[in-house]
Structure formats: C-alpha cells, structure tokens
Amino acid sequence: MRFVARFAKERQSSFEVITVFDEKTEIEQIDKADPVVETIATKYPAAIWFERKMHDDFGIRIEGAFDHRPLVHQERFPKDIHPMRKDFTEQSLDFAEYRPYKYEAIGGEGVFEVSVGPIHAGIIEPGHFHFSQAGEDILHQEVRHFYKYRAIEKMVEGMDPLQAAPIIARISGNESVAYQIAWRDIVVQALGTVLPNALLKRHALLLELERIIHHLTDLGFISNDAGFAAALAFCSKLAEEARRMMKHLTRHRFGFDAITFEADPLDIGALGQWLDHLQEQMQWFREWVIDIPSLWDRFDTTGILTPYKAKKYDTVGIVARASGMAVDVRLNPFYLEHGFRMQTQSNGDVAARFKLRLDEVANSIEMMRRFMMDNAPSTCKVQSEAKGSYSAFVESSIGELFMTADIKNGKIERFFVRDPSFMNWQALHLMMPGNIIADFPLINKSCDLSYAGNDL
Amino acid sequence: MIRFWEKRAKTSVVTEHPELETQIDQIRRSIKDEVKRKFAGSLAIRMVDSGSCNACEAECNALSNPYYDLERLGIRFVASPRHADVMLLSGLLTFNMYHHVMDAWAQIPEPKWSVTLGDCPLMNAPFQKSFAIKGPVAEHLPVAHHIPGCPPDPETIMQGLLEFLKKI
Structure with a gap:
C-alpha cells in the first residue's frame, strides 16, 4: 500500500x-x-x-x-x-x-x-x-523548507471555487497546468457533471506541453551542473521555443488561467510543425550527449536512490520511476489510448533521472500529436457548486499531485494539496551518503523539485 | 564532437523571430549604453525570491538563453549580495523570508537599488493578504523601480531594467 x-x-x-x-x-x-x-x-x-x-x-x-x-x-x-x-x-x-x-x-x-x-x-x-x-x-x-509558506490553504478558505482558481494556478509556476487540472477535476465533481472528451484532450495536451518545457529546462540545467554548458544553451533554446508555443496556444507563457471550461480550435498547423522540429532536435540531442563520456562519468552512480528506499519513502514521479517504481497517474485507459507508455529506469542515479526525462519528452510529443487531432470547439456549463468532499490526482511534470477540497454552500471549507515535491524532498537525503558535496547541486537538479508547491 | 561542430555551424547564431528582432535589438542596444555610462560597463544583480511561484525565476533564467543572452549587455546575475548593485526581488515577502531578505539587502554595498519583479511584491497578484505574508514590499524597503507582470516575460524584464537605468 x-x-x-x-x-x-x-x-x-x-x-x-x-x-x-x-x-x-x-x-x-x-x-x-x-x-x-x-x-x-x-x-x-x-x-x-x-x-x-x-x-x-x-x-x-x-x-x-x-x-x-x-x-x-x-x-x-x-x-x-x-x-x-x-x-x-x-x-x-x-x-x-x-x-x-x-x-x-x-x-x-x-x-x-x-x-x-x-x-x-x-x-x-x-x-x-x-x-x-x-x-x-x-x-x-x-x-x-517552508521559507515560501504563504498560507494558501487558509487563504482560499471561504472563497468561491472559481474565485480561488487564479490563486491555485499560481501555487507553483512550473506546475500551473497540473494544479489547474486538479482543481478543474474537483469543481467538475462538485457539479456532478462530466467534461466533454474534446476538453479533456485539450487540457491533457497542455499538461504534456508543460511537462516538455519543464523536462527540457532540466535536461539543460542537469548537464550544466556537470560542467557541460553547451547542453544548457541547446536545451534552453528549445525550452524557450516550447514556452513560446505555450503562449501561442494559451496566450500565457506558463499557461496561467488556461484551463477553462471552454476551448477554441488551436493553431494545429504551427503546433504540428513545432512538434516535428522538437522531435528531430531531441533525437539529435540524445545521440550527441550519449557520446560525451565525461558527462556520464559525472551522472553514472551519482546520487543513487535504491528501489527499496524509493518504495519505503513512497516517492513519486521522476524520482520514483528512475528507481524502478511504476508510479504514474497517467496509467489509465484515457492516456493509454493516446499513446502513453510507462517509462522507468532501474539505477536510481542522476543518469537514470536524466535518461527518463529524455524518454518522457519523446512520449509526450507522441501523446500531444494524438491529443491535437480532436480540435473542435468545446464548452462545459458551470453552475453553483454542491456540498461535499472531493479529491483529484494529476501527474505533474514532477510527479503525482494530490488535491482535495471540502465545499460547503458553494464556498471552500478546507483545501489541502500535496505537491509531489513534498514526498520527494523527504527522500533527497537518502541520495547523499557516498557522494561529495560538490555533487549535491547535480543530484538536487536531477530531481528538480518545487519549493513553492512544497511550502504552499 | 565532430557532429556538434557540424550542428553548431548549421545552427549559427539564433536570431529572434523577425517580428521581435528590431524591438529586442533596440532594447539591447540602449541597455548596453546605459550600463556602460552608469555602471562602468557591468551591472550586477542579486536576484532574491521572497515567496514567488517560481515563474519569475524561470523568466530570469530564460534571460540567459540564446534568444536573449542578457550577459552580453554587461548585466550579470551574481551569487552574493556583496557583489551586487541591485537587488531584484520577486515574491510576496513571506513571514519566513522577511529577515533573510532584509539581511541580503543589508549586505549589498552602497550605492544600491531594489527593483521589484512581478505582481507579487506589490500585492497585485491574485493572492490575498494572509498572516504569513509581510508584503507589500514597499512598506519595508525603498523600491527604486517596479517591473510588472505575472510573470513579466524576458522582454518585459529587459525593458524594465532599461527603464530603471534611465531613471537613476
């Protein structure tokens, strides 16, 4: 369990x-x-x-x-x-x-x-x-941690669920789309409605785009922390292009407030072209970095989290999957139908987390291509909320995000969210013994956890 | 490595998207002049996050990507406040960060300026005041300039820094 x-x-x-x-x-x-x-x-x-x-x-x-x-x-x-x-x-x-x-x-x-x-x-x-x-x-x-503690759980109490949405979208900037989707799931359950499939696909597409941006940034920074700055230049260029695509699709570079109950058709021409370009670039990147021995000398066997400890500490996301745990919220019929493949590595070191990100970017590109095929406009009616307790799970770019809310008379009574980082920060120290302090930034970056989402 | 150099030659210098090119070029040129005139060619910024969502930090990091490459203008993000001319402050100024921010500010040698980044420091973001938030920042620090946005994109940050440089 x-x-x-x-x-x-x-x-x-x-x-x-x-x-x-x-x-x-x-x-x-x-x-x-x-x-x-x-x-x-x-x-x-x-x-x-x-x-x-x-x-x-x-x-x-x-x-x-x-x-x-x-x-x-x-x-x-x-x-x-x-x-x-x-x-x-x-x-x-x-x-x-x-x-x-x-x-x-x-x-x-x-x-x-x-x-x-x-x-x-x-x-x-x-x-x-x-x-x-x-x-x-x-x-x-x-x-x-908890230097960034803003008391968000308390802040949203007494708010109307739709009024709280812009705050929830800004809890953790890197995971904004994931937070918005979790909140959407809670609102939708409270309404007792079901979202049209086209809207689900649209939101899933944006979530994969967010993941791609986050992974690209990390692939650059992890390499940079191992002293290979050329990869940072390469990946940050791609990440910038991905962010611009996010802006092109949602009018915002981070997709803030982009998860709505209405969706207009997307510019799939530009999106398709960019995906082709990204796929080709990532293929090239993979072949390039695989051939740099000094990079793998730093990555291999650095910051190992053994499968036993990954499981014992109930880690999630990239950290868990790099240590052989098949934990991913996307392991469900909806995602499987759209090309999701569970990616895992077994070594649990920096190299495993790096390779996992490479594989996940490739899989996300594939999924985005399928999600974008449904490009019809779509809406879902939203009325006042019922009373009850609701939960949602979403796979953010870091890992499993868990959110829950009690709603009473259309107002939030209690809001609780557990960022994937909250689990994984607690396992970070397990990766340290046997490593030198100079490798700490590299190990930390390979997990790339959120402080804002953790601290709330 | 041969593959890399081949790629390097083919990619060349990445230029901005045509519609942005002239505008960014203009900003770049005028920032360079101002930095040269007022800071002997090098403006050092200490970025401090006092409780943001990390989007402002992501955009500051993006300033170093090949599309913007801020450093070529003589503007550098430095590791220590003691090396800085400017404190660039993002976030809501949380209760838990308050003393650390004040400490960083105290460590910056005179003359110094604080520039706030994004909507949070002035409490203009959707967040409401809570017991864990000490913002708005202007109540605690002299704010020389503000760069608005949620988050401000790299162009806006460059533009904002230029406005700041013109102002002082």
Whole structure:
C-alpha cells in the first residue's frame, strides 16, 4: 500500500485526521479539547512531515513520533499559534523572539556542518540544506523548507471555487497546468457533471506541453551542473521555443488561467510543425550527449536512490520511476489510448533521472500529436457548486499531485494539496551518503523539485 | 564532437523571430549604453525570491538563453549580495523570508537599488493578504523601480531594467 497524504480537518466538535493511501482512505476522529493522534511515521517515514505540519497547523499532538520539531513555523513564528484552526482569523502576525531550530547533525572528530541557504547562489527558490561532512564526503543532509509558506490553504478558505482558481494556478509556476487540472477535476465533481472528451484532450495536451518545457529546462540545467554548458544553451533554446508555443496556444507563457471550461480550435498547423522540429532536435540531442563520456562519468552512480528506499519513502514521479517504481497517474485507459507508455529506469542515479526525462519528452510529443487531432470547439456549463468532499490526482511534470477540497454552500471549507515535491524532498537525503558535496547541486537538479508547491 | 561542430555551424547564431528582432535589438542596444555610462560597463544583480511561484525565476533564467543572452549587455546575475548593485526581488515577502531578505539587502554595498519583479511584491497578484505574508514590499524597503507582470516575460524584464537605468 502506497502512502499518499495525511492531514487534518476541523469539524464542529472534533478534529478529523485523514490518511490517504493509494488503495484506501482512513479517517480518525479525535478529541478537540486534547487532540492527540498516534504516529504512522515509524511505518511510513514520509508521514513525518505531514504530522509535523499537522501539529503546526492545528496543534494536534503526535504520539510516538521520532521528530517533534516544528516544520512550517520557523524561528520567529509565535508559539502556540495554530493558524489552520477556524478560530484563528488574524491577518497579520508579529515576529516572536528567536527560538533556535535544532538541526539533525552528525558529531565526531573532524566532522563539520555546512549550512546552505535559504538564499542560494543562483536564480533559484529559497530553501535550506544542512550537511554533516567528513571532508568532501556527505555523511548526512537535512532538508529544511517552508521559507515560501504563504498560507494558501487558509487563504482560499471561504472563497468561491472559481474565485480561488487564479490563486491555485499560481501555487507553483512550473506546475500551473497540473494544479489547474486538479482543481478543474474537483469543481467538475462538485457539479456532478462530466467534461466533454474534446476538453479533456485539450487540457491533457497542455499538461504534456508543460511537462516538455519543464523536462527540457532540466535536461539543460542537469548537464550544466556537470560542467557541460553547451547542453544548457541547446536545451534552453528549445525550452524557450516550447514556452513560446505555450503562449501561442494559451496566450500565457506558463499557461496561467488556461484551463477553462471552454476551448477554441488551436493553431494545429504551427503546433504540428513545432512538434516535428522538437522531435528531430531531441533525437539529435540524445545521440550527441550519449557520446560525451565525461558527462556520464559525472551522472553514472551519482546520487543513487535504491528501489527499496524509493518504495519505503513512497516517492513519486521522476524520482520514483528512475528507481524502478511504476508510479504514474497517467496509467489509465484515457492516456493509454493516446499513446502513453510507462517509462522507468532501474539505477536510481542522476543518469537514470536524466535518461527518463529524455524518454518522457519523446512520449509526450507522441501523446500531444494524438491529443491535437480532436480540435473542435468545446464548452462545459458551470453552475453553483454542491456540498461535499472531493479529491483529484494529476501527474505533474514532477510527479503525482494530490488535491482535495471540502465545499460547503458553494464556498471552500478546507483545501489541502500535496505537491509531489513534498514526498520527494523527504527522500533527497537518502541520495547523499557516498557522494561529495560538490555533487549535491547535480543530484538536487536531477530531481528538480518545487519549493513553492512544497511550502504552499 | 565532430557532429556538434557540424550542428553548431548549421545552427549559427539564433536570431529572434523577425517580428521581435528590431524591438529586442533596440532594447539591447540602449541597455548596453546605459550600463556602460552608469555602471562602468557591468551591472550586477542579486536576484532574491521572497515567496514567488517560481515563474519569475524561470523568466530570469530564460534571460540567459540564446534568444536573449542578457550577459552580453554587461548585466550579470551574481551569487552574493556583496557583489551586487541591485537587488531584484520577486515574491510576496513571506513571514519566513522577511529577515533573510532584509539581511541580503543589508549586505549589498552602497550605492544600491531594489527593483521589484512581478505582481507579487506589490500585492497585485491574485493572492490575498494572509498572516504569513509581510508584503507589500514597499512598506519595508525603498523600491527604486517596479517591473510588472505575472510573470513579466524576458522582454518585459529587459525593458524594465532599461527603464530603471534611465531613471537613476
């Protein structure tokens, strides 16, 4: 059974702790006056961040957990404030006195710690990495995030689902289309309607385009981090062309607000031509980079995540598939009918994640060609929302995105989203031992996880 | 490697799409002049993300792709605030980033300017104020110039930097 998410909801007289697995969902009711719940992190290690977050958000005590440190609430966050509770309505908080955070660190003679971030050297999102080093060798790393915490779950509470859509589209810029599709699925379920097939294909096409853009950018940056800048120039050129195609199709370079309930015919002439061009370029790229031994010298056996650990930590997306796990939301009849083929690698190293991206771009091109054949205009009527609890799964360019919402009287009562990065960040440290610190950027880039989607 | 050089010769320099070419060329030329005049040929920018969605960062990275190649104008993104003339700030200025942003700003030697990037820093994006957001940025920092957009595309960023350079 694969662990997906664990989160809490506030009810009239109790808290509800919901644990989502791929096969079932468990609900526990707990006392509001003295909220306690037993940890599941000893069995599902990736549950620990969810539980620490649950404590920060609601003040729910986690019994038997091996880690009780705050997660989202950092050094200056006021103590004993649990902002996801309904009775918390402050719009602004003052900084509290600085309380140091105790990092996971390994001691010993000659062992030292290296702190990196939250502001990094490049143009990149903020986050903190804390290394325990024996010379060049990484002994341990702790990933510490939530610098970008904007309290989006709280922000959208009480909003009309359509009013919340532009916010949800901007949670994580690289995965905007995926977030919008997840939200679309929730709205559609709430309406009790079914989307016309043409609209489903249109949205799926844009999702594959988003994936292509993200993968192309990564293929460039991963190579660049191994000192092969020519590949960055090559791939960033292709990525720019792909972004321009996104703008041509949606009037926005990232497809913000592009997932609507109406679709006009696309310029499939230009799209088809661009796909041909991209396919030919990627074929050339593959043959070119395969022949650069110094590149593979850096990629091979770097940052290995073993299949056992990938499974134990319930990783998703590229990271999971590069370690042999066949996890992909797209493994369903709709996608299979349009040419989806499950891509996996078995080595779990940087090389595996790099090759996987190459294969996925090729498969996405193929799928886009099929999706674009249905180019008729299409609409779906949207009225006011019913009451209920709805969930959605979407395969973003990073991995499985899980979103859920309670809607009551046409307003959002509780919104929860688990970015694929939230799972995979927790597995990043497993790739470090046995590597040198200079390879950390390369390993990190090969996973290319989102900070914004993780922090919310 | 022979294949690479063959490809390199065939691809040549990638020129902009014709409809953009003149406009971008103009921006490039005038930016170059301004940078030369005011910053002795090299303007150093420290980009700081204070809680964006990462789209603004993606567009700043795109400025280095062969279509825009910002660095040839003498504008560089630098790794340390201590090497910078300008702090380019994106995002909503979150509660958790506040002190780190102020720290980075304090580390930039005078004379210095802060330029806000995208709709978030001025709270013009769809996000609403929450307890975890300290924005708008102008309440906490002197903002010399603002580049609007959600996100601003690379051309707009270049245009915005030019406007900033003309202004100071």
